[in-house]
Amino acid sequence: MKKFSSNDKRESITTCRDCGAKDLYLQKTFPRKIGIPIVVIGIIASFWTYGLSLLVVALIDFIFFHLSPWMLVCYRCHAEHRGFAQGLNFKEFDRHTDELYRYGGN
Numbered sequence: 143m144k145k146f147s148s149n150d151k152r153e154s155i156t157t158c159r160d161c162g163a164k165d166l167y168l169q170k171t172f173p174r175k176i177g178i179p180i181v182v183i184g185i186i187a188s189f190w191t192y193g194l195s196l197l198v199v200a201l202i203d204f205i206f207f208h209l210s211p212w213m214l215v216c217y218r219c220h221a222e223h224r225g226f227a228q229g230l231n232f233k234e235f236d237r238h239t240d241e242l243y244r245y246g247g248n
Contacts, residue, residue, distance in 0.1 A: 144221040154227040158216035165217045165243070167235045171224065172210040177203070217243040 146159045157164050184199030214223040214232060217240055 144219070145224065146221060147224040152227055153225075155214060155223055158219060158221055159223060160221040161216060161219040163216050163218040163243075165239055166214040166223070166232055167217065167239070168212050168232050169215050169235065170207060170210045171213050172206050177206070 144160045155166070158166060180202060181199055184195045187195035211224070214226060215221070215235075216223075
């Protein structure tokens with residue numbers, strides 16, 4: 143998976159820089175390699191904290207969600223485009239569009 147970035151927040155993108163596909167979706171840039179261990183630690187700690195650690199994990203998740211910037215990801219080649227201006231035509235992940243690219247031969 144290729145990664146593209148721009149330092150100019152005004153630079154917009156309409157197609158994938160790698161494969162030229164027009165269908166891109168918005169995704170937060172928070173790395174899953176960090177998020178999953180936080181949840182696992184919260185679940186394990188919940189036995190001793192009577193579930194309060196799950197509230198702490200939810201608060202951490204809420205904070206990270208609002209602090210993490212958005213990126214555009216290509217449905218076809220999964221290239222990541224960071225730092226570009228987000229057009230109004232891009233939405234969050236859509237399962238139907240993903241399956242069209244995955245199984246429809248686009």
